[in-house]
Amino acid sequence: ILNVEQSPQSLHVQEGDSTNFTCSFPSSNFYALHWYRWETAKSPEALFVMTLNGDEKKKGRISATLNTKEGYSYLYIKGSQPEDSATYLCASRPSGTYKYIFGTGTRLKVLA
Amino acid sequence: EPEVTQTPSHQVTQMGQEVILRCVPISNHLYFYWYRQILGQKVEFLVSFYNNEISEKSEIFDDQFSVERPDGSNFTLKIRSTKLEDSAMYFCASSERGTPGYTQYFGPGTRLTVL
Numbered sequence: 502i503l504n505v506e507q508s509p510q511s512l513h514v515q516e517g518d519s520t521n522f523t524c525s526f527p528s529s530n531f532y533a534l535h536w537y538r539w540e541t542a543k544s545p546e547a548l549f550v551m552t553l554n555g556d557e558k559k560k561g562r563i564s565a566t567l568n569t570k571e572g573y574s575y576l577y578i579k580g581s582q583p584e585d586s587a588t589y590l591c592a593s594r595p596s597g598t599y600k601y602i603f604g605t606g607t608r609l610k611v612l613a
Numbered sequence: 614e615p616e617v618t619q620t621p622s623h624q625v626t627q628m629g630q631e632v633i634l635r636c637v638p639i640s641n642h643l644y645f646y647w648y649r650q651i652l653g654q655k656v657e658f659l660v661s662f663y664n665n666e667i668s669e670k671s672e673i674f675d676d677q678f679s680v681e682r683p684d685g686s687n688f689t690l691k692i693r694s695t696k697l698e699d700s701a702m703y704f705c706a707s708s709e710r711g712t713p714g715y716t717q718y719f720g721p722g723t724r725l726t727v728l
Contacts, residue, residue, distance in 0.1 A: 533713030544617065545656075545704070547716040590656065594713060599644070599661035599669040601717070 505593050507604035514581050515612050521577045522607040524591035528572035532596040536565055536576055539588045539606070548576075548589075581611040615639040617720035619705050625726045626695055634690045634723045636705030642718075644711045645688045647680065649673075649701040656704070662688065663711060695727045 537545040549558040554569040592601040647659040706717040
């Protein structure tokens with residue numbers, strides 16, 4: 502049974518703090534990992550698509566790393582701002598399938 | 614910027630009724646998906662669709678569900694006889710290609726409430 506886990510479930514940080522979350526996924530049959538940022542009442546917004554072991558991607562203050570051998574990805578936010586408040590979702594796609602398996606998300610609240 | 618749109622934003626229906634949820638994917642995208650999220654649970658994959666065929670479906674996607682691309686722009690999800698447990702947020706997504714390096718773009722969702 503494939504399962505994707507995210508931690509922590511929720512997080513409150515002060516404005517200016519840096520933070521990171523974890524996405525764990527089955528390392529066997531790995532094909533791709535997606536990170537999304539999801540604000541309430543909006544569409545999930547794609548942040549990163551990661552496929553290669555050791556991948557590091559960056560978009561402004563947000564970056565992500567990927568370790569396919571041990572089955573985890575980290576998402577980092579540097580200098581958190583109130584507008585970073587959202588749920589951050591990861592989704593893993595096993596090889597040989599079009600199916601994406603989502604984690605439960607990490608709910609981030611950045612306090613001004 | 615192109616976006617995926619979905620209608621309606623909220624649908625209320627009686628148990629046993631048929632519903633059709635509509636999506637307009639991004640125009641040059643070739644792969645289409647439906648997901649759902651029951652309140653408090655994970656987002657779950659329902660089905661993927663390419664070249665007018667289902668390419669993969671989950672165990673949730675039983676005979677009550679069907680998908681169609683009726684006119685080259687819309688992508689629909691039909692639930693033939695809704696059950697209470699079908700109440701969820703349904704998301705449509707599309708991607709340019711099916712290979713893993715391509716981003717999936719999500720619509721804003723349709724909240725389905727079955728009474």
